[in-house]
Each structure stands twice: as C-alpha cells, then as structure tokens.
Amino acid sequence: METYQQPTSQGYYGRFGGAYIPEMLHRNVEELQRQYLEIMGDPVFQQEFRELLADYVGRPTPLFLAERLSEKHRTNIYLKREDLCHTGAHKINNTIGQILLAQRLGKQRIIAETGAGQHGVATATVCALKGIECIVYMGEKDIERQAPNVARMKMLGAKVVPATSGSKTLKDATNEAIRDWINHPNDTHYIIGSVVGPHPYPDMVARFQSVISEEIRKQLQQKTGRELPTHVIACVGGGSNAAGAFYHFLDELEVKLVAVEAAGHGVHSGLSAATTALGKPGILHGSKSLLMQTADGQVVEPHSISAGLDYPGIGPLHAHLFESGRGTFLSATDDEALQSAFEVARLEGIIPALETAHAFAALNQLEFKPTDNVVVCLSGRGDKDLATYMKAMDMA
Numbered sequence: 001m002e003t004y005q006q007p008t009s010q011g012y013y014g015r016f017g018g019a020y021i022p023e024m025l026h027r028n029v030e031e032l033q034r035q036y037l038e039i040m041g042d043p044v045f046q047q048e049f050r051e052l053l054a055d056y057v058g059r060p061t062p063l064f065l066a067e068r069l070s071e072k073h074r075t076n077i078y079l080k081r082e083d084l085c086h087t088g089a090h091k092i093n094n095t096i097g098q099i100l101l102a103q104r105l106g107k108q109r110i111i112a113e114t115g116a117g118q119h120g121v122a123t124a125t126v127c128a129l130k131g132i133e134c135i136v137y138m139g140e141k142d143i144e145r146q147a148p149n150v151a152r153m154k155m156l157g158a159k160v161v162p163a164t165s166g167s168k169t170l171k172d173a174t175n176e177a178i179r180d181w182i183n184h185p186n187d188t189h190y191i192i193g194s195v196v197g198p199h200p201y202p203d204m205v206a207r208f209q210s211v212i213s214e215e216i217r218k219q220l221q222q223k224t225g226r227e228l229p230t231h232v233i234a235c236v237g238g239g240s241n242a243a244g245a246f247y248h249f250l251d252e253l254e255v256k257l258v259a260v261e262a263a264g265h266g267v268h269s270g271l272s273a274a275t276t277a278l279g280k281p282g283i284l285h286g287s288k289s290l291l292m293q294t295a296d297g298q299v300v301e302p303h304s305i306s307a308g309l310d311y312p313g314i315g316p317l318h319a320h321l322f323e324s325g326r327g328t329f330l331s332a333t334d335d336e337a338l339q340s341a342f343e344v345a346r347l348e349g350i351i352p353a354l355e356t357a358h359a360f361a362a363l364n365q366l367e368f369k370p371t372d373n374v375v376v377c378l379s380g381r382g383d384k385d386l387a388t389y390m391k392a393m394d395m396a
C-alpha cells in the first residue's frame with residue numbers, strides 16, 4: 001500500500017526530500033540517518049520522551065469544542081490546544097525529542113538557527129533543562145526585530161550569535177549554523193525546527209510532532225465516538241505543526257487535510273509566502289522541495305505578517321501532499337489572518353498566534369456539513385503578537 005506517512009529509505013516523499021548536503025556534512029547526517037529510528041524506537045527513550053511531554057510540556061493538550069465558532073460555521077469545530085504547551089507553541093514537542101536524541105548520540109553542544117526566535121526559545125529551553133551548551137544563530141536584522149525572544153534565549157543561558165551576511169535574516173542564520181556544524185562534526189547536534197532540512201530531519205521532526213494527531217484520535221473518539229475527523233486544518237510555515245496534526249490521518253483518505261499558507265499582501269502581490277501557489281521544485285536547506293525562486297533559481301525573499309510563516313519553502317512531505325492531491329492547500333492574507341485572530345479572541349476567549357490565525361481564516365474558504373468534525377491545530381498563543389494586534393486595532 002502506498003503510504004504518505006513514511007518516506008523512502010533515502011528520505012523521499014514522491015519526488016521530494018532526500019539529502020542534498022556538502023561533502024563535509026556527510027558524516028553527521030549519515031550518523032543521524034543510521035541511528036534515529038533505532039534510538040526513537042527504544043522503549044527507554046520513548047518513556048523519557050513521554051514523561052517530559054506529560055510533566056514538562058503539559059501534554060496531552062486539550063481538544064476543545066469551540067461552540068461559538070462552530071455555530072458560526074454551522075458545524076463542529078474542535079481546537080487542538082498546542083498554545084497551552086510550555087513556551088506557548090508546538091515547537092517544544094520537537095526540541096524535547098531532539099535534545100534526548102542528542103544525548104543518546106553523546107553530543108555536548110547544540111546549535112540551532114531561528115528567524116522569529118520561537119524555535120530558538122524552544123531550543124534554549126530544552127538545553128537549559130538538560131544543562132547542555134546552546135548556540136543560536138539569528139540574522140542581525142531579526143535580532144533587532146525580535147528583542148523579547150532574544151532576551152528569553154539569553155535568560156535561558158543560550159548564546160545568540162548574529163548572522164551579518166546577506167539579508168541578515170533566517171537564510172543567513174541557516175548558513176552560519178551549517179558552517180558551525182561542519183566545523184564541529186563530533187560533539188555538536190543541529191536541532192532543526194520544522195519538517196525541513198536533509199533526510200532524516202523531515203521524518204524525525206514529523207514523528208516527534210505526531211503526538212498531536214495521536215492525541216486528537218483518542219480525544220475525538222472519547223468526545224464523538226468517531227476517531228476520524230472530517231477535516232484537519234493547520235497553518236504551514238515549514239510544516240511541522242501541520243505534519244504533526246496530519247500524521248495519524250495521512251493514510252486515512254477520507255480525512256480532508258487542509259494546509260494553509262501565508263498569502264501576505266496577496267498571492268500574486270510580490271509580497272507573499274504562498275509556496276505551493278508560487279513555488280517550483282528546487283533545493284533549499286538540504287532537501288528537494290517546492291520553493292519560491294526567480295527564473296534563474298535565486299530564492300525569493302518571502303513576506304508574511306507572521307514571522308513563523310515567513311519562509312520561502314515548505315517541507316518535502318507537504319510538497320508531496322500538494323502534488324499528489326492528498327492535501328488541500330489554501331492561503332490567507334495578512335488582513336484575513338488579522339480578522340480571524342480578532343474573531344477567535346471574541347468568540348472563544350483565545351488569542352491565537354498570528355501563524356495560527358491563518359488556519360482559522362481558511363474556515364471561511366471551506367464548506368461544512370452540520371455533522372462534520374473539523375479539527376483546527378491551534379499551533380500557538382498570541383502573546384508574542386500583541387504589538388501587531390495593537391497596531392491593527394489602532395488602524396481599525
């Protein structure tokens with residue numbers, strides 16, 4: 001049977017994925033490829049992972065029937081509350097998994113790159129928890145724009161290193177992290193924050209995040225007597241919260257999987273991050289996927305009001321879900337996302353992250369039956385976006 005869940009042994013989902021890396025990284029990446037499934041499959045590892053998810057992250061996160069939102073859309077809408085995770089989003093599910101894996105591999109040093117700082121904070125958090133040295137590369141421009149997250153990382157004991165080349169943003173921070181890894185092949189693990197990067201990262205991160213859909217299945221069964229929802233809706237930057245929310249439904253073909261990208265000022269405005277609408281196959285961060293690029297293959301600088309969706313690519317799993325038709329790919333503009341954030345705040349008393357607001361905006365683009373069970377992955381909370389929300393209120 002064809003499976004959407006698992007890539008081939010070389011890390012391919014359809015024609016996307018693989019490991020396109022410089023020679024100097026082969027040893028590190030190969031070590032991971034060889035060992036990740038064995039380590040993750042070890043019952044002692046699983047027990048430690050599950051215990052931290054329960055006692056440190058606060059899992060299982062609730063599945064909440066959003067009654068007023070459901071009423072508006074004349075259906076049943078359930079919110080998977082990843083916003084209630086420690087540090088305020090789903091990202092910590094993955095960093096907990098990877099720090100335990102790094103320990104098993106005997107690594108004493110962690111590196112990461114971050115754009116908005118959310119992944120940097122999640123990484124700094126688990127490094128503090130385990131007493132492991134943490135270096136986070138971040139574009140100089142992003143360091144200025146994301147001061148609160150930089151402060152958090154520093155308070156947690158991480159060293160934040162500015163990337164001063166190129167556009168001084170995420171792409172440049174990634175280059176610095178890769179350079180660091182090449183220079184420290186033995187003692188360092190590179191924690192990638194989404195289902196991107198060379199094989200085995202997309203599969204490894206999807207597996208760590210798959211706890212989201214594992215819980216959804218159980219919780220839906222308890223609440224509705226049916227373990228399969230009709231729809232799962234999630235926003236997509238690189239695609240990790242979506243991969244986690246979709247994972248245990250990927251091969252249940254009657255479940256409609258809806259991925260929502262950031263359309264910025266509009267898909268064709270020149271200021272967007274709608275990768276599947278605009279992207280072409282290419283290689284970014286070590287894997288073959290869809291990415292926004294010019295005719296001669298230069299990566300196009302993306303735009304989104306939400307820093308977490310401001311990424312020119314998409315993980316290979318999602319590129320395959322798009323191309324195969326298994327996934328439905330929609331997009332929401334900055335303004336649509338803002339409107340939805342305010343709506344969810346007023347209807348449900350929950351201020352979602354701007355990224356998540358894109359997933360909510362997609363509700364307006366779909367048709368539901370009164371008997372449908374729709375799950376929205378509420379990937380994170382909106383505290384970090386308050387300044388943007390305040391600005392939007394001033395303008396309204």
Ligand SMILES: *Cc1c(COP(=O)(O)O)cnc(C)c1O
Pocket residue numbers: 089090091118119193194195235236237238239240241242308309353355356379380381
């Ligand atoms: C980082 C982030 C995202 C986007 O990352 P994915 O890997 O696509 O999940 C979405 N929502 C929140 C709250 C985030 O912090």
